[in-house]
Amino acid sequence: xxxxxxxxxxxxxxxxxxxxxxERLSPxxxxxxxxxxxxxxxxxxxxTPEQQFVVVTQDxxxxxxxxxxxxxxxxxxxxxxLVARLGDPGTNKLAMAMxxxxxxxxxxxxxxxxxxxxxQPQLPDRIKPILKSPVIPLSDSPKVIVPYTISSNFPKAGxxxxxxxxxxVYSHAPDAVLSTxxxxxxxxxxxxxxxxxxxxxxxKIEGQELKDHAFDYLMPVQGANGGIFRSNDPVQSFHMxxxxxxxxxxxxxxxxxxxxxxxxHGVMANYVYPEDPEILRMNRERFVQEGILTVSxxxxxxxxxxxxxxxxxxxxxxxxxxxxxxxxxxxx
Numbered sequence: 001x002x003x004x005x006x007x008x009x010x011x012x013x014x015x016x017x018x019x020x021x022x023e024r025l026s027p028x029x030x031x032x033x034x035x036x037x038x039x040x041x042x043x044x045x046x047x048t049p050e051q052q053f054v055v056v057t058q059d060x061x062x063x064x065x066x067x068x069x070x071x072x073x074x075x076x077x078x079x080x081x082l083v084a085r086l087g088d089p090g091t092n093k094l095a096m097a098m099x100x101x102x103x104x105x106x107x108x109x110x111x112x113x114x115x116x117x118x119x120q121p122q123l124p125d126r127i128k129p130i131l132k133s134p135v136i137p138l139s140d141s142p143k144v145i146v147p148y149t150i151s152s153n154f155p156k157a158g159x160x161x162x163x164x165x166x167x168x169v170y171s172h173a174p175d176a177v178l179s180t181x182x183x184x185x186x187x188x189x190x191x192x193x194x195x196x197x198x199x200x201x202x203x204k205i206e207g208q209e210l211k212d213h214a215f216d217y218l219m220p221v222q223g224a225n226g227g228i229f230r231s232n233d234p235v236q237s238f239h240m241x242x243x244x245x246x247x248x249x250x251x252x253x254x255x256x257x258x259x260x261x262x263x264x265h266g267v268m269a270n271y272v273y274p275e276d277p278e279i280l281r282m283n284r285e286r287f288v289q290e291g292i293l294t295v296s297x298x299x300x301x302x303x304x305x306x307x308x309x310x311x312x313x314x315x316x317x318x319x320x321x322x323x324x325x326x327x328x329x330x331x332x
Contacts, residue, residue: 013046047154050100052100092133092136095114115146181269217233
């Protein structure tokens with residue numbers, strides 16, 4: 001059995017040594033011998049409590065972090081693209097990260113998320129308007145905050161980051177709604193490969209038929225021998241089973257990404273994070289323990305009848321906080 005505790009003689013690692021060990025060994029963690037596993041465990045144990053939540057901007061005080069960020073995320077590919085994508089906390093774009101700073105002042109990001117702040121009360125249905133919109137000052141209190149391109153290269157750092165993003169967003173924009181726009185895929189697997197496993201290989205699935213299949217894919221699946229429920233989709237698992245978000249909308253017509261069309265038939269989802277941590281906790285428990293999908297009132301109207309007893313409808317927004325779930329044209 002894999003022992004999560006490193007041996008005592010690794011406890012004196014400096015942060016810079018721990019980061020170097022982690023960066024060298026983590027890409028090969030499935031092939032490490034016992035000594036390598038011990039060294040990797042020691043590095044993780046040393047780094048984990050030192051992680052800080054940082055807001056990263058073009059003029060960030062966290063010197064050198066830009067040079068490391070593009071190694072930790074899959075897009076953009078170049079540092080200059082990353083910097084050009086960011087504004088400052090008073091604009092509609094910035095990045096947030098969990099990171100450690102070693103004894104020499106060098107930053108090592110363990111998880112990164114780009115964040116878009118929309119002045120319009122609309123949940124996004126396409127990613128391209130977010131990516132291509134210019135960095136602009138916020139003219140008023142933001143209505144919808146969209147974390148996108150979430151990436152983590154360290155155990156549990158993604159969960160820690162989104163928990164901090166949740167706290168940051170609702171403390172700085174209490175009238176806003178925190179919503180993702182997530183394709184139904186992760187890596188090279190997703191909705192399309194799941195459909196193929198069900199014997200559905202038609203390239204002409206669209207409309208309500210496509211959305212019905214998406215509900216089949218997104219419903220919690222019980223583990224072996226009556227165990228806890230899980231998700232077919234790793235991204236949904238992170239947001240709903242792991243963090244307690246609700247499924248607010250299914251977007252079946254994303255044409256912005258060739259990979260999303262190929263691996264997810266262009267289907268995306270809005271996962272919305274309620275402000276109350278207790279609601280998040282109950283949503284997690286409902287998903288994992290009972291196999292119940294928490295959905296918005298707007299999405300509940302589209303749920304196939306066969307799943308009516310497996311959804312919980314959550315009107316998440318407080319009085320006066322409203323968003324449009326069915327925008328014809330997302331306004332960046």
